[in-house]
Amino acid sequence: MAVKKQRKTTKSQRGKRRRAQNLGFFGRLRAALLRGLWRLLLWSGLFSVLLLLGYGYYLDRTISKTFEGRLWSVPAQVYAQPLELFAGLELSKGHLAIELDRLGYRQQRDLTLPGTYSIADNNLQVHLRGFRYIEGFRPAQRLRLTFDKNGIRQIQSVSGEELILTRLDPAKIGSFFPSHGEDRVILTPEEVPPLLAEGLKAIEDRNFDDHRGFSITGILRALVVNLRAGAARQGGSTLTQQLVKSYFLTNERTIERKLRELAMAVILELRFSKEALLTAYINEIFLGQNGARAIHGFGLGAQFYFNKPINELDVAEIATLISIIRGPSYYNPFRHPERALSRRNRILDTFYSDGLIAAQTHARAIESPLGVVSAPGRGGAYYPAFMDLVRSELSQRYSSADLRSQGLRIFTTLQPRLQENTQQAISQTLSAIERDRQLPANSLQAASVISDSQTGEVLALVGGRQGRVDGFNRALNAQRSVGSVIKPVTVLAALNAGMSLTDPVNDQPITLTPRSGEAWSPKNFDGSTYGKLPIYLALARSLNLAMVDLGQTLGLQKVQAQFTELTGRRPKNPFPSFLLGAEAMSPLQTLELYGNFASGGFHTRPKAVIAVLNEQDMALSHHTFEMKQSIAPNTADALNRSLELVMRRGTGRSSAFSQLGVAGKTGTTNDNRDSWFAGFDNSKLSVVWVGRDDNQSTGLTGSTGALRVWNAMARRNGVDPIISVPNEDLIEIEYTSGKRANARCADVVLLPVPNLKALPIKSGCSIKPGLGQRLRSLFSN
């Protein structure tokens, strides 16, 4: 056989040779070309396969990395202070209901689910949500709160057990989302409501459980629908394709992009489970825009549109969220409620026809209104100005990447009610001032910071008249001359130098000529001079000449050293004009300065963060109270009494709250460019600045501008009067002269005088002078 075959082959080869010889040159050329072409095809095929494999590998790496990256990239969540509830708290039933509404609790009869409450005669029943606080998890609890005219009388659990203390869940006030603006609240598969998962499949991708990333039938169906309609009406994308599209956020409509999306979808399906893909979709899909913040995922969508956690959504609300996917702008329930409602109802019909909900549930859901919160972000409110402070505080310990991706939970000091009230007070009062004084609308700007006077924690921070706009934060960044607000520093330096509030100063014309620079001749606000008068009166009337006189007596260096002691900063202005507040400071820095007084003599850096927890609820950092005593208690008390006089008798007396027991100081700068007020009561310290961004004159003084804003704030936030504690050093002093007197013979104020012997006595008051006073009166007469 082998011999035969060899012979045959030899014959065939000989034949070929003969044919080739017969074909000649062109024949050989053609054969060579064919061979070359064949080789070329072979190599290019091989090359293409390699290229495709490489591209496939690249796609695989890209999509897998993105998928896994997104899975773990959780923006930090920021929480406000929770409202503490205890028997004796002066909180009315109505106010508690407002607080619950703010947190998205629903008032209804059935309290089976957390996040609900009901009101009866003198009690309020609530099913509190469970929450992971700094100290640990507090499970959901049903409570009954009884009220009397003073506030909460009793708190009981459903079993009748009395509770001493509990608290609401804190409002979520922001998150640190990446610079491209995507915010999300990550849900685990267990947290996804079953109806949401099934509903999504029913509406967006019926074959999700069976396909491998793409659906031929889906594409064909979309093609038919679109051809019939003559326009692109329906997309044939599976949930997996939509997920890929969402990752790369492009609206480019090319075949190449479609193919790439398809390939990536197939890769995702090969690599990850259906459950993981559906959960990723639920956490990823774009559901709307709130300013610079893109709302991604159903967890955040539930908060943004309904102000509650996803597990509290009812059937209709789930349908509404699903309806938004198709066109977050077109079906925006705030802007186009009819469209959103009609699509939601179509979705509810599908839920029913697919057997996902019962007929009764369907009927009830169809009848229910859209139910989106009236003002977007009312409860899950965002306070960009306060968040700036949180960011700046955290930047010392955490990288911005950590804040944006590690799923941290940040507990802050903000009190949302105080914040909202302060913002409202500012916006409304500025408009009222502009109206009353016929100033151009929106020409004025303002900023304010409120802190707890004892702990220094910032409770509210307003950076401009439009609170929700993430613009220039005046509370932190506006550096403006503080004017007379600085004067207590000089008075404190005097007290620390052994002087008394009743010691005289000279309010007389003065010209100072520094070694370098121009001569300076300050004037009083009204242009008059008042001669010799006690220090407290000079402060109450905010007399410039008297303060410069006192500053000169003490020495500018001593006053500036006092300023440094109180703020930890060296003054920028080395000239005597510093004494009258020619020193630029931000409202937050002014708050820091006045924190020394309001706290009774402790310097605290205003702080906004209480603790930072990681995803496993381990505390990464506790930001405990930090303070340093800066003023001796008696000296702080004396200074604060003089600041109370400013309010009762001096430049603050126009305030409706001036006689209640508040302390503070107004400030006005040259040409009325800046209007300041810094003041405190027993529990809160507030600083208000009013001015114009272009630094032009406003025509406002501290009293007519900032103090008016503070009044509006106090009206909303309440005043906690300073309690006057008896003090052995308190002496009755004639207000206008600074002499010892009593109520029978003069208009008196109570002030501490450590060295009574040096104090002159008003004649005719039947006060027996001591030996020293008798001798002095002998020499002075």
Place this chain on the structure above:
Amino acid sequence: MNTYRLVPILLALLLSACASTSTTPPVLRDEPKTKNTPIQQPTPKPAAPKTKTSATFALLSAADEALAGNQPKQAIVLMERAVRIEPRNFELWIRLSRAHLASGNLAPATQHARKAIALADASSSGSSRANQAKAWLQYAKVLDAQGDTREAASIRRRYRQQRG
């Protein structure tokens, strides 16, 4: 003590009683009145029962448990929560100082003891001297920990007899 010295003290006590009944803080006020309502001089609300203390006491008990369980950080979190409810209660600052001392944080232990002294001075409740003694004796403990035993001993001599 002679009669002349008793009179001002009695007067001061009377004044302090008046002050404490008329100036208890309103925690929450009603929303602003309408524009047409004439502005009236606001008045402080009447005194409310002092039940904040039981709320903060509950927190202190939990903090004590945390301290006993060697969890000083948790104890500080709980005590700071109590201080947020009653920031002017000098006893809470004493406890906070103790918790920091237990954790070896001498700087806050010192400052919080000083804070307690300042607030005890200004406190209108209880015996002022007994309050001051409590606060000063905590400060003495911190001084001991800092190694300033002489000053600590001197404070103890001054205030031990006055502790209520």
